[in-house]
Amino acid sequence: MRTPQHQRPLWTAWLFSVLSVTLASSLTSPATAADVASVASVVAPDAVFTVQAEGQRAIVRVLTRADSCPSISWSGKPSEVMSLRVAAATLPARQEAIQADSKPAVFDVRTCEATWPQGVHSASVAGTTLAAPLANIKRIVIIADTGCRMKASENAFQDCNDAAKWPFAKVAQSAAAKHPDLVIHIGDIHYRESPCPAGNAGCANVAWGYGYDAWQADFFKPAAPLLAAAPWVLVRGNHESCARAGQGWFRFMDAQPWSEARSCNQPALDKDADYSQPYAVNLSPHAQLLVFDSSKTSGKPFNSKDLSYGKYQADMQVVQKLALQKPHSFFMSHHPLLAVAPSKNTSKLKDGGNLGLTSVFETLHPERLLPDGIDASMHGHLHFFEAISFKTAHPASIIMGNAGSANEGTLATTFTPGEKLHGDALVEDYAATAAYGFATLDRVGGGESGDWLLTEFDTDGKAVFLCQIKNSKSQCTKAGL
């Protein structure tokens, strides 16, 4: 049993109160077997957090090794037992798993959940208290690509045991200190796919595979301060596709109910489970996020007969309808549409957008790739911070994949006027860094104008870039200038 450090005092107080009640009753009457059993079954949850779903719907999730789901109390009212989302299980290794040394995935925690009722201010589970989701979001923390890369097929092994070389815990701590109303993770949460090679001290004895121990080490433990800070919007990355960590994605992260059909347990059902219906998350009466699952896309353009082509075309048509709901939208997909790729030539922009997605989107929205009303698109996948604005109609593209997973080299630090991405997207403003960090997005004014301030921070929480987001453009300056 492992408990996040920040939750320990509350948890200790809760255990003390449980034991005190049991002890007090044993002083007035002999202890019964039921008393003993009730104490024995007191198990602290491994994680307590809120998943923000469509609209204003939000769900409290609890991961626990106890043999039943815990009780939850809303705003201090009498507690009710949480529902079981999915029971603990050991699942055989998927035969087509990308890593040859795959092993059965042991999920030795059950996932429990309860939907936030309207009008309550807090939820309390086993001594942990969560603040209710807000209808009017003023500050958002954004991260992506957080896990520690362990991938035999690329002989890529990050030093997971070195906090400087895998800094996600520090990022989560610094980001929590910004006191966000909402946290967004734009995908690629789980990276520990292969065992650490013998003799590699940097990742020696690190949990690996698709089971809970790797999820715990890669995400739940280091993310604990940030999980406690605010509700989370979770965007699915290619690491959470069915052939990789998809089973954990549906157990822990997905915003819809768990079902065997959408579990990634049966490869025959991947043709649906590898895709998700886009949905809108409320930010304010004027703004929303549009969440898009791009986990199964390809780096190559799709053929119109490909399964993904039809799926993403239908999904983009849903996005188009959702964008009409509010005057201002941000489009969130793990894979970027317009991006600068890593390159040794740092004086020229190298095209880095996802050709699978753009091959579909450009058929529907040839001028800007995305529907009107989308002011900016936000992504991960590339392990950099990039903010790119265009003279053409394309919405600003922000990449924030630098929150912990291994750096991918160098990229252009500046651009020459006239340079374009993806054929015709004429770059007007560009800021980028390969250093680790995270971003905040602060609403400017009441929200009617759709103006936001994006701040890129280093791992210590020191500002690096300040970017104004206005009228589908971004304009960045180095902090402190």
Ligand SMILES: [Fe+2]
């Ligand atoms: Fe990715």
